[in-house]
Amino acid sequence: MIDVNAEIGKLDWSREPQGLYEPIGYTLAAGGKRVRPQLALLATKLFGGNEEDVLPAALALEVFHNFTLLHDDVMDKAQVRRGRPTVHVKWNANTAILSGDQMMIEAYKLLSQVPENKLATTLRLFNQMATEICEGQQYDVDFESRTDVTIPEYMEMIRLKTSVLLATALKIGAYIAGATEEQQEQIYNYGIHLGLAFQIQDDMLDCYGDQATFGKAIGGDIAENKKTYLWLTAAQKGAIDELAMREESMTQRFERILAIYDRLGVKAAAQEAIRLQTNQAINCLDALPQNQYTDQLRAMAHKLEERTK
């Protein structure tokens, strides 16, 4: 199997003007689990395709994902990403904007290297995904100033913001390997459900995770009064006034909100939602060829329920 990290390491960013390319190299060198390119390669192999054919698109997906993180960090004024200062902190906001723009273009440059007879469709799938991520980000912003967000609206937002990229990675891998449209659809839907489960799990870990393992500060969502799956579940159960910000320390707030969640069975509801999405993801695999790669996707979904970081 192609080593995705090694392939990303081969991309050369020691170009002029350094002010443009250095932040791109810095961003990509931060690591991460490279889930999206791995999924694209895995989907290709599941359908008996050639990894080399899908590699440019796989790398494009990873570069695009990291571009979205870079611009999101500017918009969120995030200080730290993967344990290191964010680009707009290490350099400045203008650098983060411009290098981010160039990163998106680099994604399209990688994409342009997929086999020519597969290019038009791959480009369309990629564009659709890119659009949906921006839409998801906008809904996320819109939700900040709304108190009437429903759980279905939230699920749609995280579908756009998180799931679609995973699903599209799988679908592009399947498409390039020559999977049928029905198969492409099934593996895409697996990715959608997996992403939803992942995001709800992420919301959970912010409350119930272990800081050292999770890799980011616990309680960040609560401190910001962010509308997570947990927040919305509690709100739906009538706790909306209690969830509002009060004059209290962050520790007090964290403990107070956790007590509300405990009282209302919010954790159990979130776990149930994760189980539901995980099962739906696994069910999508039934219609696909059964081999070690389908098994890997199944294992990935099961493992997600137990993930701690």
Add this chain to the structure above:
Amino acid sequence: MIDVNAEIGKLDWSREPQGLYEPIGYTLAAGGKRVRPQLALLATKLFGGNEEDVLPAALALEVFHNFTLLHDDVMDKAQVRRGRPTVHVKWNANTAILSGDQMMIEAYKLLSQVPENKLATTLRLFNQMATEICEGQQYDVDFESRTDVTIPEYMEMIRLKTSVLLATALKIGAYIAGATEEQQEQIYNYGIHLGLAFQIQDDMLDCYGDQATFGKAIGGDIAENKKTYLWLTAAQKGAIDELAMREESMTQRFERILAIYDRLGVKAAAQEAIRLQTNQAINCLDALPQNQYTDQLRAMAHKLEERTK
């Protein structure tokens, strides 16, 4: 001939989430001369091609151009664009970043509609152009904090930042119409020289233009001590210390700098540079089929020397 403004007007931005798409519609509705799509269409007709085939790419070029203006305005903290508040002023910086990102994706969506057998090369030309614009923008930023910028470096920066988009519009139009590689190269070089002449003329108008006709405040470059063709020519002639900012009113500074330019013959040098680029542009047309469209390109270059806005 296809009405580019009408085609841009047909693009529908009344989609959800409004916060994402409204600023895109606002930006594209501001008008402008639509030079880049016009050049793409004109190049296609010059080589006997079908306007419809190149239209998606022509629109992609215009949308991409407007995306660069949107993000540049955020980075420059510009308040006004084409007589209206910029997006980050009317909305906010985050909106300008995210809607700008989506605008770039929209450009690629339009591009994906070019005839499939022309897509791979068109995408590569477009990506190369997009990269060079970001590089040009980065050099422009780098130049702000340097005092040793040379005129050749400046010419390379404006080639990247301004010329390459015009040149690529022409080349894509020519390529899609089936022009030979040699012809594509010639029309591309015409665009390069035209862009250089245009940018030096732009620098001139900031000093010697008529505010009402030019459409933006005169003397803005001088007020900001921007390294324009005029500034660099004066610096090269030994006036670098005199050009620096002093304790003086903006009017005083404007008059003082203009007096330096007069003394050193800077205006004449810039006019000569424009004439040189214009002639080089026109010379590139000799190797192309001679018809009404080549005549139009020739007239465009001549007219540029007399442009006042």
